[in-house]
């Protein structure tokens with residue numbers, strides 16, 4: 001885990017209120033793995049006091065990419081950052097996803113859940129077949145499609161308003177894809193907590209299918225000290241999203 005000033009560049013709005021930004025921080029970029037995130041101190045002052053967790057959406061040798069929706073004070077400040085400004089970041093945080101080979105892997109994203117799946121897809125593509133199910137509110141919020149196209153064998157889309165793909169929730173198209181799921185080794189799910197919960201509790205009748213969810217909780221420290229991001233284990237006890245996750249085998253978590 002490294003704490004460094006990172007230089008901002010290449011910020012662009014890639015959807016309504018959705019931004020992509022690159023951060024130059026070679027030490028973090030070179031050690032980062034899919035599934036991990038960074039904590040960003042958006043200001044030099046104590047306002048806001050807590051750093052904000054954002055997934056690593058991609059890396060190069062020297063840089064990491066973050067993709068965020070502006071929803072409150074912290075992301076509003078990030079939106080105003082200009083090329084050349086610096087941000088104090090801590091990372092890479094969380095457990096890396098264990099790589100697999102020669103498998104059929106299904107990715108399911110809702111909204112901004114697509115961000116961490118990009119980095120994962122780029123890594124898994126080398127040795128696996130990937131199928132993406134992706135839902136958003138409307139066509140303009142279906143971001144990163146050009147980047148996913150060369151990575152996936154098939155892409156299925158849904159929008160809440162029917163402006164692109166099937167009208168409805170991404171879970172509707174996922175649950176009807178019986179043949180794809182029957183041949184899949186695992187399913188990586190990232191998006192709103194209600195979506196992850198729905199998929200986790202769905203009776204797939206496919207005992208072989210492993211479900212992994214990218215969980216998000218409000219976080220304090222991001223490194224296991226404050227227990228602010230605890231989630232209930234199946235059985236007894238708690239898990240910390242920051243250090244035990246953020247990607248969990250969903251059979252181990254009570255959602």
Ligand SMILES: Cc1cc2nc3c(=O)[nH]c(=O)nc-3n(C[C@H](O)[C@H](O)[C@H](O)COP(=O)(O)OP(=O)(O)OC[C@H]3O[C@@H](n4cnc5c(N)ncnc54)[C@H](O)[C@@H]3O)c2cc1C
Pocket residue numbers: 037048052053054055056067068069070071072073074075076112115116215216217218219241246
């Ligand atoms: C491991 C992890 C990875 C994440 N990756 C991304 C990412 O790649 N892209 C992205 O856009 N967002 C991501 N998030 C969520 C992101 O951290 C929050 O959107 C951000 O902290 C909001 O900060 P803010 O100051 O703008 O909003 P605030 O003013 O803090 O909050 C605005 C509203 O959002 C809600 N909220 C804030 N943070 C969270 C959260 N973590 N979970 C649920 N609700 C929240 C608040 O309850 C409030 O209603 C991630 C969260 C975690 C824990």
